[in-house]
Amino acid sequence: MGNLLLSFRWKTADFVRAEDFVAQLAQSIDKMRSGNDWRIIGIGIGAPTANYYTGAIEYAPNMPWQGIIPLQRMTYEATGIPTKLTNDANAVAHGELVFGAGKDMKHFSVITLGTGLGSGIVVDGRVLYGQHGLAGEFGHTQVDPQGRQCNCGRRGCLETYVSIRGIELTYRELGGQEGLNPRDIYLQAQKGDYIAIETYKRTAQILGNKLADLVHLYDPEAIFLYGGVANAHPLIIPEAQAEMERQLLKAFRSKVKILPSALLDKKGAVLGAAALIWEDVK
Amino acid sequence: MGNLLLSFRWKTADFVRAEDFVAQLAQSIDKMRSGNDWRIIGIGIGAPTANYYTGAIEYAPNMPWQGIIPLQRMTYEATGIPTKLTNDANAVAHGELVFGAGKDMKHFSVITLGTGLGSGIVVDGRVLYGQHGLAGEFGHTQVDPQGRQCNCGRRGCLETYVSIRGIELTYRELGGQEGLNPRDIYLQAQKGDYIAIETYKRTAQILGNKLADLVHLYDPEAIFLYGGVANAHPLIIPEAQAEMERQLLKAFRSKVKILPSALLDKKGAVLGAAALIWEDVK
Numbered sequence: 186m187g188n189l190l191l192s193f194r195w196k197t198a199d200f201v202r203a204e205d206f207v208a209q210l211a212q213s214i215d216k217m218r219s220g221n222d223w224r225i226i227g228i229g230i231g232a233p234t235a236n237y238y239t240g241a242i243e244y245a246p247n248m249p250w251q252g253i254i255p256l257q258r259m260t261y262e263a264t265g266i267p268t269k270l271t272n273d274a275n276a277v278a279h280g281e282l283v284f285g286a287g288k289d290m291k292h293f294s295v296i297t298l299g300t301g302l303g304s305g306i307v308v309d310g311r312v313l314y315g316q317h318g319l320a321g322e323f324g325h326t327q328v329d330p331q332g333r334q335c336n337c338g339r340r341g342c343l344e345t346y347v348s349i350r351g352i353e354l355t356y357r358e359l360g361g362q363e364g365l366n367p368r369d370i371y372l373q374a375q376k377g378d379y380i381a382i383e384t385y386k387r388t389a390q391i392l393g394n395k396l397a398d399l400v401h402l403y404d405p406e407a408i409f410l411y412g413g414v415a416n417a418h419p420l421i422i423p424e425a426q427a428e429m430e431r432q433l434l435k436a437f438r439s440k441v442k443i444l445p446s447a448l449l450d451k452k453g454a455v456l457g458a459a460a461l462i463w464e465d466v467k
Numbered sequence: 468m469g470n471l472l473l474s475f476r477w478k479t480a481d482f483v484r485a486e487d488f489v490a491q492l493a494q495s496i497d498k499m500r501s502g503n504d505w506r507i508i509g510i511g512i513g514a515p516t517a518n519y520y521t522g523a524i525e526y527a528p529n530m531p532w533q534g535i536i537p538l539q540r541m542t543y544e545a546t547g548i549p550t551k552l553t554n555d556a557n558a559v560a561h562g563e564l565v566f567g568a569g570k571d572m573k574h575f576s577v578i579t580l581g582t583g584l585g586s587g588i589v590v591d592g593r594v595l596y597g598q599h600g601l602a603g604e605f606g607h608t609q610v611d612p613q614g615r616q617c618n619c620g621r622r623g624c625l626e627t628y629v630s631i632r633g634i635e636l637t638y639r640e641l642g643g644q645e646g647l648n649p650r651d652i653y654l655q656a657q658k659g660d661y662i663a664i665e666t667y668k669r670t671a672q673i674l675g676n677k678l679a680d681l682v683h684l685y686d687p688e689a690i691f692l693y694g695g696v697a698n699a700h701p702l703i704i705p706e707a708q709a710e711m712e713r714q715l716l717k718a719f720r721s722k723v724k725i726l727p728s729a730l731l732d733k734k735g736a737v738l739g740a741a742a743l744i745w746e747d748v749k
Contacts, residue, residue: 244716316574317722323684402608404601405597432609
């Protein structure tokens with residue numbers, strides 16, 4: 186239970202239309218099935234701005250496919266296999282709940298740090314979907330009304346600062362060289378490079394300040410960081426925790442821990458999305 | 468069910484210590500009970516920064532009683548009557564859920580506009596308390612990191628702009644006369660006074676922008692405004708709704724209504740707090 190047996194990797198950006206991606210997926214599944222005696226009971230998909238209730242990706246600001254993409258139905262029709270779709274960050278939260286450090290928690294949040302910033306929120310032991318299946322868009326809460334322009338159209342969204350692109354931009358704004366990604370910048374920081382250290386410090390402070398808002402609203406037991414950027418957690422968590430504590434109402438202080446996800450190196454989004462299908466077969 | 472039979476009014480500020488308030492309450496209850504054949508089955512209390520799990524008011528920034536006040540236990544000991552305590556905004560949310568416009572909703576938020584700004588959040592048909600009983604402090608999420616100093620110690624909290632004091636300060640900053648309260652300013656606005664109109668417009672815009680954050684996180688069906696300031700809703704809601712729509716991710720637009728609370732003139736906090744006790748006697 187909860188083991189990853191096979192892994193493929195495609196870039197969505199390589200598929201102009203979602204139809205092409207689904208065709209590729211169906212073909213690969215057919216290949217996998219031929220000659221094997223095991224059965225695929227379901228497909229779980231985690232995708233940005235995905236709606237758990239409608240099974241569609243809805244206007245994802247960071248994807249090549251525009252508008253409303255009914256990926257759940259498209260996948261089911263192309264494969265004949267029962268399919269569930271959820272927001273990628275909700276998939277991680279579900280994984281953390283089923284396999285990870287959230288197994289014994291009732292209230293926690295997962296922040297995914299990648300191209301954008303997503304969040305999956307667990308309330309009373311269940312992933313929060315909200316009225317329209319869209320809850321948990323922490324990346325599009327506002328840090329600064331006059332801040333950086335976000336792909337979503339709004340100004341100063343958290344993900345314009347705390348994400349791959351946000352960290353790269355901060356590094357360049359502070360005078361760092363062009364073309365370095367967050368991992369390069371992290372390695373620079375470990376070598377003592379001042380601009381790289383300062384980049385992570387500012388990123389962590391912005392995150393920590395905004396996490397105080399998150400705590401004030403959801404009152405979780407813990408906040409888990411997941412995604413590529415979260416591998417730099419030794420440079421992010423202590424500073425973010427300190428800033429969060431400074432910004433919290435007194436009643437909340439010293440109560441909420443920021444931690445690296447227990448699934449950080451374990452493809453938590455894949456496991457969590459896959460586990461969605463168990464809810465129907467149990 | 469859900470009728471207000473008697474109403475008293477004291478100012479907490481008139482009681483230096485919480486003990487004095489509780490003594491006054493116990494005395495009044497004794498007087499009420501003597502000579503009557505009905506029975507008081509419980510006491511429900513709504514109070515700022517109150518913790519539903521511990522039964523205590525914890526470091527309320529806008530109250531005379533400092534530190535941790537175990538008001539639930541104090542009230543029970545003084546009266547012998549089972550007592551429950553919750554955040555005042557959670558009490559309104561509970562009232563809206565049991566008696567108000569939220570009866571048929573699963574996900575909604577109530578914003579209380581008074582001395583401060585509180586919020587009660589309903590998720591999957593239940594008031595959200597979170598891990599430590601403190602969830603829903605929307606008033607202490609940040610509008611502007613360099614903004615107004617809040618009583619809680621943080622800068623730029625929403626309640627420093629959208630509350631009685633916030634509106635009064637905005638009015639004075641715009642050149643309005645001293646000594647007017649939000650109701651006076653509302654009446655001025657209705658007479659066409661430019662500064663008063665602008666005061667409500669800016670207040671509504673700040674609220675609407677921040678409600679976009681709330682919607683991104685909780686994804687509710689509706690947001691209800693409650694409290695004294697909410698009586699000015701004709702000057703607040705259209706502008707707040709318009710600004711919220713501008714700030715929302717596309718997937719959320721035209722889905723979430725801002726409405727005056729159905730309990731606006733009906734002491735919703737009192738009814739909601741009282742109804743807490745039913746959960747134990749049902």
